Amino acid sequence: MTDILRVAVIGAGRMGVDHIQRIHARIQGAEVAAVVDVDLARAQAAIEGIPGAVALADAEEALNNGDVNAVLIATPGFLHEEILLKALAKDLPILCEKPLTPDAASAWKIVEAEKELGHQRIQVGFMRRFDAEYAALGAMIRSNELGELLMLHHQHRNPTTPPGFTNEMLINDSVVHEFDAVRFFTGEEITSVQVRLGKATRNAPAGQHDPQHVLIETESGVLADVEIYVNARFGYEVATQASFEDGIVNIGADHGPYTRANGRWGGTVTPGFEERFAAAYDVEIQAWVNAALRNGIGGPSAWDGYATAACCEAGVEAQKNGQKVPVKLNPKPAIYN
Numbered sequence: 001m002t003d004i005l006r007v008a009v010i011g012a013g014r015m016g017v018d019h020i021q022r023i024h025a026r027i028q029g030a031e032v033a034a035v036v037d038v039d040l041a042r043a044q045a046a047i048e049g050i051p052g053a054v055a056l057a058d059a060e061e062a063l064n065n066g067d068v069n070a071v072l073i074a075t076p077g078f079l080h081e082e083i084l085l086k087a088l089a090k091d092l093p094i095l096c097e098k099p100l101t102p103d104a105a106s107a108w109k110i111v112e113a114e115k116e117l118g119h120q121r122i123q124v125g126f127m128r129r130f131d132a133e134y135a136a137l138g139a140m141i142r143s144n145e146l147g148e149l150l151m152l153h154h155q156h157r158n159p160t161t162p163p164g165f166t167n168e169m170l171i172n173d174s175v176v177h178e179f180d181a182v183r184f185f186t187g188e189e190i191t192s193v194q195v196r197l198g199k200a201t202r203n204a205p206a207g208q209h210d211p212q213h214v215l216i217e218t219e220s221g222v223l224a225d226v227e228i229y230v231n232a233r234f235g236y237e238v239a240t241q242a243s244f245e246d247g248i249v250n251i252g253a254d255h256g257p258y259t260r261a262n263g264r265w266g267g268t269v270t271p272g273f274e275e276r277f278a279a280a281y282d283v284e285i286q287a288w289v290n291a292a293l294r295n296g297i298g299g300p301s302a303w304d305g306y307a308t309a310a311c312c313e314a315g316v317e318a319q320k321n322g323q324k325v326p327v328k329l330n331p332k333p334a335i336y337n
């Protein structure tokens with residue numbers, strides 16, 4: 001038991017730097033102890049103005065540093081497995097950015113390692129669960145106040161993608177959020193995924209088919225569709241419309257404040273996820289810290305990471321064959337009940 005988390009942030013890229021600033025400036029009960037990046041200059045730049053933090057080029061060095069007692073993983077998804085296994089072996093609290101890992105077999109290895117440890121140490125960075133509107137819609141669904149939830153319609157639009165963003169990453173890196181959202185809203189597992197590739201934008205880089213239409217089905221037959229459109233140019237938008245027996249609910253579609261000035265009226269479009277989900281990331285990281293200080297986790301688990309990785313794997317197969325691909329899950333270990 002400790003009264004302060006001394007966090008090693010692994011990966012000082014776009015998301016890592018955002019989390020470093022948040023832990024340093026806004027989060028209670030945690031401090032940045034180390035920042036690791038293979039590009040040491042990035043790590044050094046990221047610790048500027050953070051007293052007591054060290055910059056390192058190797059994650060293992062941070063895990064062996066006696067001043068570190070927690071880990072936040074913000075490297076690209078295909079690198080998560082190795083760091084997760086090493087951090088679990090040291091029984092450290094872990095916040096792992098999504099995806100847990102990009103495929104079901106590697107995600108299952110993580111679940112098995114945690115099962116072996118005997119308690120949950122990994123929280124996965126599905127921050128939408130901490131967004132006020134997501135939380136409110138989740139509560140409405142559970143209360144049944146509008147009757148049964150029947151369908152979910154998701155829009156997930158990014159302005160552009162970074163270099164190296166493959167066609168598979170539209171599913172593994174982006175739609176993974178909707179897989180988690182659908183599971184969160186319905187409290188059910190996803191049973192199948194289908195992907196349709198329609199007319200594509202000229203603005204997508206070579207190798208990416210954009211946009212794509214993803215159809216998801218849950219255990220009770222709730223249907224969810226996702227428009228994933230990652231070169232939409234106009235800004236960043238993540239929105240959902242939920243159809244109930246007795247009403248329709250929209251979240252995330254527009255952003256105030258609404259202004260009338262200079263002969264025009266309107267609101268704003270957020271440029272990226274940092275702005276759209278700023279408050280949600282703060283709540284997410286604070287929940288992780290609070291729980292980690294009590295030796296627990298405060299949000300989505302490695303099981304959620306595994307279940308969504310299985311959906312991603314089905315989604316990537318469905319991208320190729322256009323068919324409805326079943327999602328198969330191993331039995332849930334008791335530590336996740």
Ligand SMILES: NC(=O)c1ccc[n+]([C@@H]2O[C@H](COP(=O)([O-])OP(=O)(O)OC[C@H]3O[C@@H](n4cnc5c(N)ncnc54)[C@H](O)[C@@H]3O)[C@@H](O)[C@H]2O)c1
Nearest residue numbers: 011012013014015016036037038074075076077097098099
């Ligand atoms: N929750 C969200 O909304 C959200 C948003 C963006 C990114 N992410 C996730 O965060 C993670 C990072 O994404 P990003 O956009 O910040 O990527 P990025 O490419 O901007 O940054 C990744 C950083 O990791 C470093 N790195 C690579 N290999 C490393 C290694 N072996 N050890 C240490 N550092 C290494 C790179 O040099 C780079 O600085 C991904 O898993 C991504 O899916 C989540």
Ligand SMILES: O[C@H]1[C@H](O)[C@@H](O)[C@H](O)[C@@H](O)[C@H]1O
Nearest residue numbers: 098158173174175177230273
């Ligand atoms: O890694 C990012 C991040 O997870 C964002 O939240 C999502 O909107 C993007 O599509 C994805 O590429």
